[in-house]
Amino acid sequence: METFYLFIVIFLFILAIFDLVVGVSNDAVNFLNSALGAKAAPTRLILGIAALGIFVGAALSNGMMDIARHGIYQPEHFYFSEIMCILLAVMLTDVVLLDVFNSLGMPTSTTVSMVFELLGGTFALSIIKIIGDHTLNFGDLLNTDKALSVILAIFVSVAIAFFFGTIVQYISRIIFSFNYKKTSKYFAGIFGGLATTAIIYFILIKGIKDTPFLPDNYKNWINENTSFLVSCCIIGFTILMQFFYWLRINVFKIVVLLGTFALALAFAGNDLVNFIGVPLAGFSSYMDITSQPGTVNPDTYLMTSLMGSAKTPWYFLIASGTIMVIALFTSRKAQNVVKTSLDLSRQEEGEEAFGTSPVARVIVRVSSNMASSIQNVIPTKAKQWIDSRFNQDEVILKEGAAFDLIRASVNLVLGSLLIALGTSLKLPLSTTYVAFMVAMGTSLADRAWGRESAVYRITGVLSVIGGWFITAGAAFFICFFVTLIIHYGGFVAIIILIALAIFLLIRSQFAFNKKLAQQKGNxxxxxxxxxxxxxxxxxxxxxxxxxxxxxxxxxxxxxxxxxxxxxxxxxxxxxxxxxxxxxxxxxxxxxxxxxxxxxxxxxxxxxxxxxxxxxxxxxxxxxxxxxxxxxxxxxxxxxxxxxxxxxxxxxxxxxxxxxxxxxxxxxxxxxxxxxxxxxxxxxxxxxxxxxxxxxxxxxxxxxxxxxxxxxxxxxxxxxxxxxxxxxxxxxxxxxxxxxxxxxxxxxxxxx
CATH class of the missing domain: 1.20.58.220 (Phosphate transport system protein phou homolog 2; domain 2)
Incomplete structure (x- = not known):
């Protein structure tokens, strides 16, 4: 029996490797979209900076691993065999589900998939346990408060990201206009200083307290002197960015590249749990039961040990970071997902990836009427001045760029702030949701959704959001049934499901290659x-x-x-x-x-x-x-x-x-x-x-x-x-x- 569960743990880690690959393919859009869309630097340099961010983020991600240990289920009421059943079902479901969405070029959420898979698997076994023991209830087995807070945080972040993306980009465009070189001499230093300080504060200071590499006395000193450090960063980085501007170095490119590093770091710090959190929980469970003296029955041994905080060995984090970096450089599906996001947010009109829908037409019609009503209230001179700040004839775009460096900077800085804030609160916000909705909000504020393209863009956004809800529902129900099959089918069911997962992954790859050949660029x-x-x-x-x-x-x-x-x-x-x-x-x-x-x-x-x-x-x-x-x-x-x-x-x-x-x-x-x-x-x-x-x-x-x-x-x-x-x-x-x-x-x- 010990050999059987060792096989499951090993297979969980094998699935984790595939999950890391398909996860990066899906989430690369979050931190590559802005830098690639603005053509801020050569692609190899952008990928290199993102890779560095992933390594650092992986090292800082230890605190998030608790979500997979006791964030959804109450492990003290589950036996070892039941926990392993849930974890295996989650990984089998996750790797196939994410690969399907990547093949379709639809950015979805690895966080949502993991959370709802854990919910589905736990719910399946909870029903079985409650039927067998009437003294139990769902509150005993499901961590309902934590699960609800996680789900609310994920979906509320969509509205928050879109709202702040729109507001911050609108203010930024009013300040800089599309011809940002005219106003850079007044605001470039301040903008760069604030952006850099925000990144340093939320990513390093907020995240550093969980890293296993930093001694406790350093962590305590940073926590006690946070205000002083922030003040020094604002002054120091503002002066430095202004100095760069005087040297004719494009400050906005620095912000974009730094933001790419920050968002890649936030992605790894926040989302690594989605890929290796479940296998690590399985590994921890296995080490716990094998460390017990004598022979322990896996069907009667309660997993109280999972109530403790995760202490992830550093080599797991580094190995995960290495796999993610390799996937980042080699995945064609990542490029497919990035293309979807860029098509929906580009400044100029062009070939639209989506058609129109009745809902999108209604939204455009209502929004146009509301905008006309608001414009009638605004004084003519004020309206003319605002329009002059949004004169797209003056836009500074590099050849082939989807949008300019101002919008790319806002996308990255604001996205990394929101995601890092969620990470510091131990809430696994969806990096995909936040980054995507920030990008959509900034493109709306930039008037990229003109009357000729708005209905197509909104249809695309609604399609992506609809895919998110499908992800949640599919993750829950598929994992629910997979858990039941494993629970009742045992070893035979596991072998069949493993074979099915491999078949689906191979078929998905062939289908994607065929689709790629058909679409091979225009x-x-x-x-x-x-x-x-x-x-x-x-x-x-x-x-x-x-x-x-x-x-x-x-x-x-x-x-x-x-x-x-x-x-x-x-x-x-x-x-x-x-x-x-x-x-x-x-x-x-x-x-x-x-x-x-x-x-x-x-x-x-x-x-x-x-x-x-x-x-x-x-x-x-x-x-x-x-x-x-x-x-x-x-x-x-x-x-x-x-x-x-x-x-x-x-x-x-x-x-x-x-x-x-x-x-x-x-x-x-x-x-x-x-x-x-x-x-x-x-x-x-x-x-x-x-x-x-x-x-x-x-x-x-x-x-x-x-x-x-x-x-x-x-x-x-x-x-x-x-x-x-x-x-x-x-x-x-x-x-x-x-x-x-x-x-x-x-x-x-x-x-």
Whole structure:
């Protein structure tokens, strides 16, 4: 039996390694987002500073380990075997759940997942224990007061972070404006001094009392002289930052890099418990039971020892820090999560990662009305002065940056303050929630959510927040059931669950790699949105148009072919899948149009007028092709769903032949546009016109059938719709290739 539990402890630590990797992949967004978004330094330097912060934070994180020992459950009422059951269920659930969210690119909370997993596992065994012993109640088994305070702290931090992010950024922008170089000579030193002092105070002074490396007499001296140290830091760092400014060193870059270090430190200090706290609790439990004299029954030995504070060996902390740093430098999923946060907070408009939602539209509408009412009260001169501080035409952005250094500084300093404050109070605030909501608050204050992008950004924020609640619910219920399975299934259930977890992790990695290959960047759009050269913008817009049109035409050819094939074979499932794909493509078309409109805005007036018309016409024609195919698929789907008579064999034969020609025409159009080679333009037009004539003959033949009252009227109706919309597909394809040639400025003779 001792060997069995030793195996569980070893496996807990193996899971902890995976958890550290997926945890860093998820939480890297918290401390990398601002520095990478502002392009404050080379990526390697930013990662190096973050790595240093993680090492220091890991050393200071010892005090947080108590959450996993007795923060949620009351260990004095649980037996050793029950505690190990809960801890194993928590780790199995956690590593898979976090990996799923990382693969989706959604930042979620490792703290929330751990807390709710512990709640779910403890709740499962509490029910079993209460049923077996009526003298017990949930208050005896669950640390309800602590659990409630932790949960409230986590979710209240969301509102607090967003509120203070908005307020502090608004004040900062009023002081510095977007052209912060004008006002830096007055405020750079003060801002840098206050920011640095705040970081030193909350991160080092507040956190240092828990580190195992500092002697007690030093800790006592720091606690007794805190006010003196803070005063010295304010004066000293203000002078130092002002001196840096006089040396033409960018003070805001220093603040951003220092803030990156601070937030990475706060992350490790606050969140390390989420990754190794549970395995360490299991290790401590195992060491306790094996140290007892004689043979101890794990099913009757109460874990009172977990009531004491954790004394984590330093080598566990250093090893954890090393694994986290390696994961930070190597994880592609971390980059995926960072991208989501940057897309929602960038200053300039561009390709939006999320669509719109009814809730977001209502929020934008109500907010716009409230803003209009407030603006009517503000005096005109005051309003003009405030608007001058938010003049985005003066924004100082490095090439490819999502926002400027002022906002990056506020994100990092304010985020680290809030998280470190929670750490000092032994409340495991979610670094993800705080950092993300601070970033959203600062972007709102910076007017990055304009009327053209607000509904997309809010939808994205709501999607991320919704994912947080899903995390909480999923963590609770999955761990609840996993705990029950382990409790009743024993060793066999553990082996099966371990195999399932490994399978899910491997499948998730393959799915992520596939998704990554599909998304492998669209650098054209990124360059287009950041360029200020109109000639380069036109070149990039033409390239982007070729890429998108060829992709959509390929989809059109496939969906048209699948629609006809599925209808001929009366495959309801095939038509349903095709209809879903058409609906997805309609959503994609809206995104393409929006990006194209933003791209046209980067052109000069003359070029925009001359080429913009062709661009918009091309978008309209490609949209009509997709919509026409949808108008073929929809009645075919309804016809098949109702189990009406199929097409007559003559109808199938004549339409199948022409349908193959239309599919080939769409593929040919795709190839011409993709290769930007219109030398076969005249032959293409002749082929297309021939198809239109053939479809007209089919229509006349079918009308004669109807007049002769041959065949089913319902079949004739759907068949005529297919012919008419197929004609539209060909006609719009002709128009598309004509305007595409003009937009690409190909000098072939005009037809």
């Amino acid at each position: 650098p054209t759009v990124t360059k287009l949105m950041s360029t200020h050269d109109t000639d380069e913008a036109l070149t990039l817009l033409r390239k982007h148009t070729r890429e998108e049109l060829s992709g959509i035409l390929d989809t059109a050819a496939n969906t048209f072919d699948h629609t006809v094939t599925a209808f001929m074979s009366e495959s309801y499932r095939g038509l349903r899948k095709t209809m879903n794909r058409i609906d997805d493509e309609k959503i994609h078309l809206k995104q393409v149009k929006r990006i194209g409109t933003l791209g046209v805005a980067h052109l000069d007036n003359n070029t925009a007028i001359e080429k913009g018309l062709y661009y918009y016409q091309g978008n309209d024609f490609i949209s009509e092709i997709i919509y026409s195919i949808g108008r073929i698929c929809e009645p075919c789907l309804e016809h098949t769903d109702n189990n009406f008579n199929p097409l007559h064999s003559d109808q199938k034969e004549e339409f199948t032949h022409i349908a193959s020609g239309i599919t080939a025409l769409l593929q040919d159009c795709k190839k011409i546009i993709e290769e930007n080679d219109y030398s076969r333009f005249d032959d293409f037009i002749k082929t297309a016109n021939s198809l239109i004539n053939s479809l007209s003959q089919l229509k006349r033949s079918e009308l004669r059938r109807i007049q002769g009252q041959k065949g089913s009227l319902k079949v004739s109706m759907v068949y005529l719709t297919m012919i008419q919309e197929a004609q539209n597909v060909v006609a719009y394809t002709i128009n598309l290739i004509k305007v595409s040639r003009k937009f690409q400025d190909i000098t072939n003779p005009v037809e």
